[in-house]
Amino acid sequence: MSDKNTSKPLVLVDGSSYLFRAFYALPSSLTSPDGMQTNAIHGVLNMLDRLRKDYQPDHMAVIFDAKGKTFRNDMFPEYKATRPPMPDELRDQIEPLHKIIEAQGYPMIVMPGVEADDVIGTMSKLYDGDVIISTGDKDMAQLVDDQISLINTMSNSFHDRAGVIEKYGVPPERIRDYLALMGDKVDNIPGVPKVGPKTAVKWLTEYDSLEAIMQNADKFGGKIGENLRESLEFLPLSYELVTIKCDLELDVSPEYLSFNEENKQLLAELYQKYGFRTRLSNLQSTSDTPIQLKPEAVGSNSDSEEIGIPEIEEIKEVDYQTILTEEQLDSWIADLKDSKLFAFDTETTSLAYMDARVVGMSFCIKAGTAAYLPLAHDYVGVPQQLNFDATLAKLKPLLVDPTILKVGQNLKYDRSVLLNHDIELKGIAHDTMLESYVLDSVSNRHDMDTLCEKHLGHINVKFEDVAGKGKKQLTFNQIQIDDVVQESDDPDVEATVTRGAAYYAAEDADMTLRLHNFFWPQLKPRQSQEKLYREIEVPLLKVLSDIERNGVLVNAEMLAKQSEELTVRMKELEQDIYESAGGEFNLGSPKQIQEIFFNEDKLNLPVIRKTPKGQPSTAEDVLQELAEEHDVPRWLLEHRGLSKLKSTYTDKLPLEINPQTGRVHTSYHQAVAATGRLSSSNPNLQNIPVRNAEGRRIRQSFVAPEGFKILAADYSQIELRIMAHLSGDDGLVEAFSQGKDIHRATAAEIFEVGLDDVQTEQRRAAKAVNFGLIYGMSAFGLAKQLKVSRTEAAEYVTKYFKRYPGVKHYMEDTREKAKEDGYVETLFGRRLYLPEINAKNAMRRQYAERTAINAPMQGTAADIIKVAMIGVNDWLREGTSNTTMIMQVHDELVFEVAEDEIEAVQSKIIERMVNAAKLDVPLVVDTGLGINWDEAH
Structure with missing residues (x-):
């Protein structure tokens, strides 16, 4: 052993932990030239x-x-058995990453029969000095002691012994007890059902140990x-499974x-092969000897600079102010007026x-400097x-x-709140x-929290951190403005x-500006x-805000009457089901439905499909198939x-x-559906059925006020029309241009x-x-829907493509282009990435191919109605x-129109x-x- 190293720590990196997290956190559009x-x-x-720069x-x-x-699989064969297989796109990156790491000169360890955690545990306990373990794995907290600390570079969080206690509620020596009680669904480690972090901490606080x-x-x-x-039998095993081995025999x-x-030389070849242009350029400029490379590959595809990812602004000291004086x-107002752009939040x-x-409101002009203006806090x-009004x-x-240009995070909400105070927020430049x-x-x-952690490596102060949780959660006006500092009686404990309201709010504005500084350099060069x-998303923000605030009249009495009638019908159905089944059972329990439906002594219905565990499936499509023959x-x-x-x-x-407006005000969500379609909640207007009497x-109950009528304006067969345009198929274009019934025209061709x-x-x-x-x-799906043979359905498809060959060519070309580019686009430039378009797994690849064909149509339809909404608004x-x-x-689109202006409108x-x-x-x-x-x- 060497003398204790008091200056520089040993840094151990949990490569497997970061490999997975980076795969899911960074854009799938980062690809090599091939x-x-x-x-x-x-x-x-x-x-x-x-890590190397910091330490x-x-x-x-x-x-x-x-x-x-x-060895954990020997202890428990089901260990990690429920984990989904590693995506091919991630597996393909492991060997290249290992080669690059070794070529860069890092010691790299891959030890068969144990996990990376065990190697790290043994190394950390053997080292005679300070150890920094870089990981995102909570299991590692059990290793922390006076010399061993954890750092998560993806979330910028550091945990020593006090940090572990603060984060988990238990000291490092009780982390194994804590983990065993909760179990781990990902690793298939059995714990105590319904025991989460709060219960585990409560029990360990009271009884001190799992034993x-x-x-x-x-x-x-x-x-x-x-x-x-019921879990006592498995808890000792769970404890062993979560225990990191610290006594391995290591080769080094x-x-x-x-x-x-x-x-x-090897590094340069690897950087070139996998498209790391900036790293290659830096390596070439600092190398003492010439590096020989294949000239045709230099400068190709996708280093982070290629897609415009800027350097992340390092978050050091911040200056967050509280505005309490005129x-x-x-x-601040003078500085905001003079700024080119400022971040704003309410x-x-x-x-x-x-x-x-x-x-209150927060503002930020320069990253790291922000202010909170409290106006209506009212705690003791x-x-x-x-003064609020002044x-x-x-x-x-x-x-x-x-x-005066503003940037915010979800400014639709802030705009609407300000309208409650008769202020219309204008100058919305970015969101x-x-x-x-x-x-x-x-x-x-x-x-915001997800974006900051994912792109800036920063963990924001959460609302729950300042307001509390559950029933005791405070509203923002009740939150203390200043930070609360609690001194320790122990002089050695900091x-x-x-954090108080001021820090929380100022951080929001600061991080908003930092996110904009991260995103805009990537977005600006991509012209479409x-x-x-x-031209669409930012202007639509104001349109959606207007629609939300307009709201819609709903007849509550009609709905109450319908609720009563639905209750009666549901009870009738329950009675019919129970009588036929020979007794009552829980209609929402798949297990009980299995027992009633498929048991020989009960209904003895045919088993259509089985679950992965071998049980008869009660999935919706299975029930629908059974419903064709059985009551x-x-x-x-129907009851469901x-x-x-x-x-x-x-x-x-x-x-x-x-109660103030007498109307229902939904919330529209712009940034949810991958294709660009809007969604809504509270209430969800998109899912009200239109094909059955109850939905209609x-x-x-959605009614017009007196003197008005409801006007509904609906695009007719818009996705088929977009298909005609994208494919350029002469038959489709001609049918639509001549105003033919496209389904009748297609039927005439298929059935001759x-x-x-x-x-x-x-x-x-x-x-x-x-x-x-x-x-x-597919032909199989079509046969199922039309209730015809697969051969007959395949014949329909063949005849369709024979009549509309342009559609087939479009589909084939789109699939190939998607495989080359990794994405498809709408007519308006909306890009949908398809990370699995080249997957080795056939099912996942075929799903991506279907998405590649449909997304440009569905996405273009979404773009068109958004443009229409902006124009109408x-x-x-x-x-x-x-x-x-x-x-x-x-x-x-649905409108309220005055009866005397219907025709013109x-x-x-x-x-x-x-x-x-x-x-x-x-x-x-x-x-x-x-x-x-x-x-x-």
């Missing part, structure tokens, strides 16, 4: 660079899991006590983990935008705040000035949520700081995406449908009527009959083919009409919707009028 995904390699290499260690190693089973908890298991009451007693002592000399306010009393009132002992009046000119969404719509999380963002599954499906309608709409809609009755001789069933089959093909339906805001836009649902709306895009076929808009939505649809 199309191989390289995002995980990028992430791990960047993390290693940062400048003499001793360091990168440890990865080896292939194959470990003591097990010895006192008979003292635990209720269901959780039963769960504990940690003191000998020194860096090797870089193999620059002098401070005036100074803190409010509620998430419900129609009810929320401003509590709150410091003197500036301050808003002073800020209003700044906020309504369209020439970081939308920037993220346009850059990568496949990532379905675009909230004081703890609980930048135009989509600037009970048909009644069960009615139950969902009742709980989601007839019971809930009346509760969502705003719900739509009948005259247009006038097409039967209803033939048209229905043709419709299924038309829509099925654009959604990637611009016209409505001119103020020449009493019409208001009240809903957007799929391809339909109808023509204006149709005109703007028809002209939202120029296609090779005409866009057609169908309209309807009525006293309610159903009548107008």
